Amino acid sequence: MSQLPQTTAHVQITRRSWQEGAIEGEVSANGWAWHFCWRFRGGGLRVEPSVGRALICDPLSRFLEKSDYLLEPGSNYSFVIRSRL
Template identity: 55%
Template sequence: MASPLVPQTTARVHITTQSWQEGYIRGHVCASNYQWEFCWQFKAKKLQISPALGRALIKEPLGRFLETQDYQLEPGGDYEFVVRAKL
C-alpha cells in the first residue's frame, strides 16, 4: 500500500554574519515566494524572524535547522533544508 506524499518545500539559508563572542548568527531564509531575515541568538536559544508575514510557517523548521547546524554555519555560506509543508 502506497503512503500519501508529504508536501515539501526547500528552504534556502544564507548566513550574513556571526559572532561567537556575542552568541548570534544572522542571515536570510527563503522558501517558495517568502523571504525573511533572522537572528539566531544561540546562547539564549532565541530566534527572531522578520517580516511577520509567513513567520509562523518557517519559525519551527528554521529553529530546528539552526539548533542542529549552528556550529557548522559560516558567514557567506549557503545552506538548504526541507520544510514538510507546501509554502
C-alpha cells in the same frame, strides 16, 4: 499512501559572532523571504517580517540548532520543510 508535501528552504548566513552568541542571515522558501537573528546563548530566534513567520520559525529553529557550529558567513545552505508554503 500519498506523498507528504514539502518545500525546500534556502538559508544564507550573513553574520556570525561567537562573542555575541548570534547568527544572522536570510531564509527563503517558495517566494517567501525573511531575515533572522538567532541568539544561541538563550536569546531565541527573531524573524522579520512577521508575514509568514509562523510558517518558518519552527523548521528554521530546528535547522539552526542542528547545524550551528557548521554554519559559516557567506555560505548557503538548504533544508526541507514538510509542508507546502
